[in-house]
Amino acid sequence: MSESNLMLRVADINVYxxxxxxxxxxxxxxxxxxxxxxxxxxxxxxxxxxxxxxxLLQTRTGEVYFDDAPISKITTDKRARLGIGYVPQGREIxxxxxVKDNLLLGLxxxxxxxxxxxxxxxxxxxxxxxxxxxxxxxxxDLSGGQQQQLAIARALMGNPQLLLLDEPTEGIQPSIIxxxxxxxxxxxxxxGISVLLVEQxxxxxxxxxxxxxxxxxxxxxxxxxxxxxxxxxxxxLAV
Amino acid sequence: MxxxxxxxxxxxxxGSVLLIAALGLAIVFGLMGVINLAHGELMMLGGYGxxxxxxxxxxxxxxxxxxYIFFAIPVAFIVAALxxxxxxxxxxxxxxxxxxxxxxATWGVSLILQQFVRSVNWVMVIGMGVFCLLFFGxxxxxRRLRIGNWALWLMGWLSLGxxxxxxxxxxxxxxxxxxxxxxxxxxxxxxxxxxxxxxxxLGNFQLPYARLFIIGLTIxxxxxxxxxxNASDWGLRIRSVTQNRTMSSCLGxxxxxxxxxxxxxxxxxxxxxxxxxxxxxxxxxxxxxNYIVDTFMVVVVGGVGNLLGTIVAAMxxxxxxxxxxxxxxxxxxxxxxxxxxxxxxxLFFATTSMAKVLIFALIIAFLQVKPAGIFPQKGRTVxx
Numbered sequence: 001m002s003e004s005n006l007m008l009r010v011a012d013i014n015v016y017x018x019x020x021x022x023x024x025x026x027x028x029x030x031x032x033x034x035x036x037x038x039x040x041x042x043x044x045x046x047x048x049x050x051x052x053x054x055x056l057l058q059t060r061t062g063e064v065y066f067d068d069a070p071i072s073k074i075t076t077d078k079r080a081r082l083g084i085g086y087v088p089q090g091r092e093i094x095x096x097x098x099v100k101d102n103l104l105l106g107l108x109x110x111x112x113x114x115x116x117x118x119x120x121x122x123x124x125x126x127x128x129x130x131x132x133x134x135x136x137x138x139x140x141d142l143s144g145g146q147q148q149q150l151a152i153a154r155a156l157m158g159n160p161q162l163l164l165l166d167e168p169t170e171g172i173q174p175s176i177i178x179x180x181x182x183x184x185x186x187x188x189x190x191x192g193i194s195v196l197l198v199e200q201x202x203x204x205x206x207x208x209x210x211x212x213x214x215x216x217x218x219x220x221x222x223x224x225x226x227x228x229x230x231x232x233x234x235x236x237l238a239v
Numbered sequence: 240m241x242x243x244x245x246x247x248x249x250x251x252x253x254g255s256v257l258l259i260a261a262l263g264l265a266i267v268f269g270l271m272g273v274i275n276l277a278h279g280e281l282m283m284l285g286g287y288g289x290x291x292x293x294x295x296x297x298x299x300x301x302x303x304x305x306x307y308i309f310f311a312i313p314v315a316f317i318v319a320a321l322x323x324x325x326x327x328x329x330x331x332x333x334x335x336x337x338x339x340x341x342x343x344a345t346w347g348v349s350l351i352l353q354q355f356v357r358s359v360n361w362v363m364v365i366g367m368g369v370f371c372l373l374f375f376g377x378x379x380x381x382r383r384l385r386i387g388n389w390a391l392w393l394m395g396w397l398s399l400g401x402x403x404x405x406x407x408x409x410x411x412x413x414x415x416x417x418x419x420x421x422x423x424x425x426x427x428x429x430x431x432x433x434x435x436x437x438x439x440x441l442g443n444f445q446l447p448y449a450r451l452f453i454i455g456l457t458i459x460x461x462x463x464x465x466x467x468x469n470a471s472d473w474g475l476r477i478r479s480v481t482q483n484r485t486m487s488s489c490l491g492x493x494x495x496x497x498x499x500x501x502x503x504x505x506x507x508x509x510x511x512x513x514x515x516x517x518x519x520x521x522x523x524x525x526x527x528x529n530y531i532v533d534t535f536m537v538v539v540v541g542g543v544g545n546l547l548g549t550i551v552a553a554m555x556x557x558x559x560x561x562x563x564x565x566x567x568x569x570x571x572x573x574x575x576x577x578x579x580x581x582x583x584x585x586l587f588f589a590t591t592s593m594a595k596v597l598i599f600a601l602i603i604a605f606l607q608v609k610p611a612g613i614f615p616q617k618g619r620t621v622x623x
Contacts, residue, residue, distance in 0.1 A: 105479050
């Protein structure tokens with residue numbers, strides 16, 4: 001894939017927690033409109049990589065490029081406004097704010113900002129109908145599955161060009177997992193945004209175009225998801 | 240009027256002073272989690288701001304003097320908010336999530352501010368002006384030229400040296416107008432406008448206009464803050480950042496700006512409180528110390544981070560303080576024979592200082608039963 005078709009390029013990054021070397025020479029790319037899945041057992045550095053892309057952790061060496069522009073020196077809020085949406089592990093819903101306000105906060109990432117907008121676009125409720133009935137409830141009072149849907153909807157409110165999803169099915173009941181999967185598929189089909197997904201749920205992993213497998217902080221395998229063999233799955237997925 | 244009604248009015252009036260003083264702290268401590276021991280000094284700065292505005296309007300004569308309070312309120316807000324902004328940008332922002340360090344640092348700042356109002360004179364102000372001009376001017380150009388931090392350090396020391404030398408040289412001219420302290424260590428009196436003197440007569444009692452004005456000002460401040468936090472765009476940003484700073488930045492919210500604005504807002508409210516207390520007595524360098532413990536007490540009893548709790552706690556503490564301190568409660572209880580021993584106990588505490596002792600004891604007992612205050616967080620939210 002030529003560089004101009006890349007939405008995200010992580011070039012040879014090394015990340016440390018104090019003196020602990022967590023990410024080692026990580027190289028990865030996500031094309032425009034592509035869904036890429038990052039697999040690996042717990043503790044190999046998948047979440048660290050997403051946090052680094054989002055700017056929550058700093059690289060010691062290497063560079064992160066978003067739409068061909070280096071972003072390592074840019075703060076997290078500016079990265080969000082550039083068009084990177086983030087759905088973290090554990091959802092991180094703002095607890096004592098209503099569902100509607102949580103969604104409105106998603107508008108902050110738009111270049112034009114929120115500017116007094118008070119309405120939620122109907123497309124959000126088409127993707128996640130359950131949210132429409134809960135607009136006035138506190139974000140912290142929703143169930144895990146509802147919070148996950150809210151977190152994805154909130155990220156979409158900012159019209160991102162790249163969506164980072166960190167284990168969106170973790171701890172969610174199977175029926176909701178299918179709903180979330182279907183919603184993510186529809187989002188990609190409708191908007192053409194790129195998705196970098198960290199996932200352990202095999203069915204969801206199979207939806208991606210490409211996969212990267214991580215071990216001990218480095219990328220150890222990659223390829224098209226259709227070529228993902230049972231051997232690789234057994235080696236890298238915690239299932 | 241019945242003594243109980245008189246007691247209630249005076250209690251509400253004391254509660255209003257506590258509330259307006261605690262409102263800023265409810266934001267700074269309750270929402271941001273910053274233990275700001277300089278909150279009382281920000282009130283004191285608001286008080287001095289009011290004093291300066293009063294002096295300016297005194298020169299203008301009538302009818303301007305009667306209106307000075309309406310100009311003093313925004314001036315007190317701006318002075319305290321600016322000081323809060325400087326405090327947040329220079330000290331607090333490096334200490335978020337480290338409450339003990341914040342406590343120590345803000346205590347130091349409170350001492351500096353107290354000494355500042357005692358000593359401030361033209362020489363000091365000119366010296367500070369020279370320093371700011373040289374240092375921030377150098378910072379502006381060095382950042383543009385992308386010259387490293389070493390140059391900034393050098394300019395910092397150089398600016399400080401030049402500022403001190405200019406201060407010394409100006410001081411040596413011997414002009415009293417330049418070297419005389421503006422306020423000195425003595426308290427200064429703020430005269431209330433004529434329409435705020437006196438009160439509404441009700442039977443044997445009087446409802447002082449100044450107290451009624453403070454109650455009104457408190458209501459406006461509470462409604463204004465409630466609206467700002469719950470209905471404005473910046474209010475939502477503040478609520479988001481104070482609950483989850485990391486995720487808020489991931490959503491595109493400029494968290495550093497929100498932190499600075501929130502702290503400035505809380506500090507500005509302290510300034511308004513400072514303006515209000517000038518109507519009740521004189522203002523001095525130690526004025527803030529008289530209020531800091533009470534304001535923390537109100538916020539903790541109300542339930543940290545809960546505006547409604549702050550209101551209820553301020554009123555409850557205000558009313559109880561007055562009923563116990565004035566002896567009203569003892570007088571009421573003595574009329575009921577079986578409660579006479581209780582009345583004797585309340586009579587023992589029927590002075591302002593002793594009432595404070597009893598209120599403290601009651602609060603300690605209350606916090607044993609409800610450690611999270613009157614309105615603790617409920618539901619799943621608590622775990623988040």
